[in-house]
Amino acid sequence: MKRSTFFAFVAPSLAMMLIFIAIPLVTVFWQSFNTTSTIYETVEVENCSPGFPDPVCTVETRDRPVLDANGDPVTETRFVGGAVYRELLAPDRVAAAFSAGGGGIRELLTIDFYKALRFTLTFTFVTLPLILVLGLAIAICVNNAVRSVRGPIIFVSLLPFIITPVIGALSIRWLFIGDGIMTAWLEALTGREIAMFAQGWTIEVLMLFYRVWHVAPFAFLIFYAGLQTMNQDTLESAIVDGASRWQRLRYVVIPHLMPLIVFVSLIHLMDSYRVFEEVIGFSSQAFRISLQWLTYDFLIPDQGGNRAISRASASSMLTMIGIVILLIPLLRRTWRDTRPRS
Amino acid sequence: MFLRSLALAATLALSTALPAAACEFTTDLPIKSLSAGFEAWKAVTGAMKECDPNFEASLDQEFAQKQPEAFAADPALYQIGGVANETLIPLLNAGTIRPLDDLVAKYGQNLKENQLIRVDGQIVAVAMMVNAQHLMYRTDVLESLGIAPPTTWDEVLAAAEKIKAAGAVPYPLGATTKTGWNLAMEFVNLFLGEGGAFFDDSGAATVNSPAGLATLETMQAMTPYMDPEFLVSDSTYVQQQFQQGKIAMANLWASRAGAMDDPAESQVVGKVAMAAAPKATPDGKPATTIWWDGIVIARNIPDEEAEAAFRLAMEGLSTRMVEANNDAAVWLIEGYQPTRLSEGVIASLQGGAPAYPASTRLALMHTALGNHLSDYLTGAASAEAVLQAVTDEYTTKATEAGLL
Numbered sequence: 001m002k003r004s005t006f007f008a009f010v011a012p013s014l015a016m017m018l019i020f021i022a023i024p025l026v027t028v029f030w031q032s033f034n035t036t037s038t039i040y041e042t043v044e045v046e047n048c049s050p051g052f053p054d055p056v057c058t059v060e061t062r063d064r065p066v067l068d069a070n071g072d073p074v075t076e077t078r079f080v081g082g083a084v085y086r087e088l089l090a091p092d093r094v095a096a097a098f099s100a101g102g103g104g105i106r107e108l109l110t111i112d113f114y115k116a117l118r119f120t121l122t123f124t125f126v127t128l129p130l131i132l133v134l135g136l137a138i139a140i141c142v143n144n145a146v147r148s149v150r151g152p153i154i155f156v157s158l159l160p161f162i163i164t165p166v167i168g169a170l171s172i173r174w175l176f177i178g179d180g181i182m183t184a185w186l187e188a189l190t191g192r193e194i195a196m197f198a199q200g201w202t203i204e205v206l207m208l209f210y211r212v213w214h215v216a217p218f219a220f221l222i223f224y225a226g227l228q229t230m231n232q233d234t235l236e237s238a239i240v241d242g243a244s245r246w247q248r249l250r251y252v253v254i255p256h257l258m259p260l261i262v263f264v265s266l267i268h269l270m271d272s273y274r275v276f277e278e279v280i281g282f283s284s285q286a287f288r289i290s291l292q293w294l295t296y297d298f299l300i301p302d303q304g305g306n307r308a309i310s311r312a313s314a315s316s317m318l319t320m321i322g323i324v325i326l327l328i329p330l331l332r333r334t335w336r337d338t339r340p341r342s
Numbered sequence: 343m344f345l346r347s348l349a350l351a352a353t354l355a356l357s358t359a360l361p362a363a364a365c366e367f368t369t370d371l372p373i374k375s376l377s378a379g380f381e382a383w384k385a386v387t388g389a390m391k392e393c394d395p396n397f398e399a400s401l402d403q404e405f406a407q408k409q410p411e412a413f414a415a416d417p418a419l420y421q422i423g424g425v426a427n428e429t430l431i432p433l434l435n436a437g438t439i440r441p442l443d444d445l446v447a448k449y450g451q452n453l454k455e456n457q458l459i460r461v462d463g464q465i466v467a468v469a470m471m472v473n474a475q476h477l478m479y480r481t482d483v484l485e486s487l488g489i490a491p492p493t494t495w496d497e498v499l500a501a502a503e504k505i506k507a508a509g510a511v512p513y514p515l516g517a518t519t520k521t522g523w524n525l526a527m528e529f530v531n532l533f534l535g536e537g538g539a540f541f542d543d544s545g546a547a548t549v550n551s552p553a554g555l556a557t558l559e560t561m562q563a564m565t566p567y568m569d570p571e572f573l574v575s576d577s578t579y580v581q582q583q584f585q586q587g588k589i590a591m592a593n594l595w596a597s598r599a600g601a602m603d604d605p606a607e608s609q610v611v612g613k614v615a616m617a618a619a620p621k622a623t624p625d626g627k628p629a630t631t632i633w634w635d636g637i638v639i640a641r642n643i644p645d646e647e648a649e650a651a652f653r654l655a656m657e658g659l660s661t662r663m664v665e666a667n668n669d670a671a672v673w674l675i676e677g678y679q680p681t682r683l684s685e686g687v688i689a690s691l692q693g694g695a696p697a698y699p700a701s702t703r704l705a706l707m708h709t710a711l712g713n714h715l716s717d718y719l720t721g722a723a724s725a726e727a728v729l730q731a732v733t734d735e736y737t738t739k740a741t742e743a744g745l746l
Contacts, residue, residue: 037743038435038743040702040744043462045461045463047459047462048459050457050459050469050472050674051456051632051691052456052688053456056696060699061543062461062462063703063745064435071437072436073435073436073437076744110717110722110723110727110731112713177571178569195570197573197574198571199720283520283521285521286521286716286720287573297713300407301407301410302705303406303429303523303700304700304702304705304708305410305435305705306702308739308742
């Protein structure tokens with residue numbers, strides 16, 4: 001293809017990427033080094049609000065934003081360097097936690113960022129192997145099932161994947177919260193009082209279970225497709241050589257599926273590091289928060305209209321850096337595999 | 343729920359079909375409003391619709407997040423806004439609502455002085471109702487155990503102990519302690535009841551104080567009597583616990599009182615009584631804060647439109663509306679007949695409970711409290727450490743916002 005034709009074809013895509021990915025990224029990066037604040041003046045004002053039967057008036061000092069000629073609040077943006085990141089990562093509190101007399105890990109985990117990081121990493125690394133194993137197991141079972149039942153089985157196992165994540169999380173939450181059906185059933189079974197939402201680890205288990213249940217069908221689908229491309233001759237010659245079922249899986253099937261396993265891992269790492277729906281769906285904020293939720297929390301204005309844009313930007317930059325670090329080993333592997341052999 | 347909305351829709355449809363004879367003012371300008379979506383707002387916007395066939399009401403639970411942007415637009419996307427103590431602040435700060443003194447003088451003859459929200463001498467909003475968290479209790483449970491209705495938190499805890507010992511209900515106490523805004527609200531109520539002050543003269547946080555520690559202690563003392571899942575318990579959850587007879591006492595929002603006597607949902611009709619919020623100290627004021635809900639008019643609209651919007655709002659806040667919806671809220675409007683269900687709010691008001699002291703600072707403090715208090719209740723951190731974390735977060739945010 002001629003060079004000019006090539007550029008004509010990719011130009012729209014490049015332009016889109018520049019406008020919708022590169023520019024926002026640079027803006028967010030820049031915002032994380034600046035803070036914007038409103039200029040306030042302190043005034044004494046008399047406020048009246050309803051009482052019974054007469055209104056109550058109080059004199060109080062109030063911070064009133066300074067308004068410009070158009071009646072809009074005056075704001076000031078300052079470059080603060082790494083101050084926002086320092087606020088988020090709290091290096092002095094980390095040092096205090098690990099110095100003599102500090103609370104160690106326990107104290108570290110009371111800092112929001114590390115609390116979120118701890119949960120996010122656990123979530124990512126616990127669900128990953130479970131999803132790979134479960135997805136592969138279902139794929140092999142379906143592949144070995146009688147042809148006539150395959151269709152229905154595939155349909156049923158894909159159902160969790162079709163459900164909107166938040167809806168799925170909410171339904172599982174309602175099964176377990178308070179005297180939900182499942183909790184009542186577990187209580188009857190074990191004969192003891194169970195409160196799934198009264199402590200962190202039970203919620204965490206539910207969240208992990210939910211994610212595995214939700215994503216395993218995706219892994220299954222990919223692996224099942226991969227199994228259809230298996231070379232039957234290789235498998236048959238392995239049988240002739242006397243390979244057991246396990247050996248065939250270990251030395252023939254898995255190497256064949258390896259690029260797909262890397263692919264599923266790649267997608268899953270990216271997705272689960274951005275875990276968010278579970279925190280909302282299970283309303284686990286009191287016990288477990290994730291990095292993505294932290295960004296969201298900074299971004300949502302409180303009832304007084306305040307929001308922390310700079311910290312939200314810094315926290316999303318850190319999330320992105322985290323994902324890149326996680327993906328490096330897998331990307332290196334893919335790169336090695338696709339490189340033309342010399 | 344579906345039947346109720348259907349009935350409501352039918353009533354609305356019916357009432358719009360009627361000639362607008364009851365209206366003192368009618369218009370066909372396309373006026374729009376944005377407010378919360380609870381019963382009282384449905385009643386008020388319903389009454390407005392009767393007088394303006396082109397009126398459009400957005401009843402939205404997320405109104406607080408939409409309002410600042412919608413009112414900052416020019417022209418504003420809504421003429422009428424529904425606000426409360428706290429949600430008025432961002433609009434006031436951004437200067438996107440207009441002073442109402444002229445309009446009240448011209449068209450507000452039916453308003454009571456008590457309804458006018460004044461900031462720095464100017465009328466900025468017109469209130470229609472008040473709401474507050476106050477004590478609700480099961481009369482049958484307390485009477486059968488010979489407990490007098492508690493008036494202080496110490497008495498509440500003593501009563502809870504007796505109820506627990508008797509095993510009358512699964513959990514003696516309920517509370518709106520969901521992490522975040524709700525939990526922080528409980529703290530604010532108790533803290534002000536203890537006589538605490540959130541800030542010193544320079545605006546620095548002073549929650550890490552004896553009053554703050556006493557407040558946390560009271561909150562901790564409540565937890566053994568509550569459902570162990572209390573950190574996910576919001577107003578609706580507590581309301582349902584009451585309705586299903588699972589709890590005997592709670593400091594719950596007045597706007598939820600009606601649900602206790604709703605035979606379609608409640609198993610305890612007529613058994614729940616309302617009283618003033620318990621005091622934190624024996625000689626203090628009821629430990630609760632008074633909230634009002636009311637209307638504001640946008641700045642960025644033509645004057646004629648503002649005039650029509652205000653007059654239409656007055657139709658919504660009319661005696662005619664209150665007479666048709668007496669039990670939907672504790673109305674401030676002329677013609678309201680207090681009932682058994684409004685006793686709690688009125689007793690709290692008469693006891694001198696303060697209005698929620700909404701300000702930009704307190705909004706930051708409220709969020710910081712909501713983020714950290716649960717660490718103390720779950721035992722992850724000590725009371726001092728939690729209050730210090732709240733102070734730190736507030737300081738960071740206030741500095742960032744330009745308040746310190």
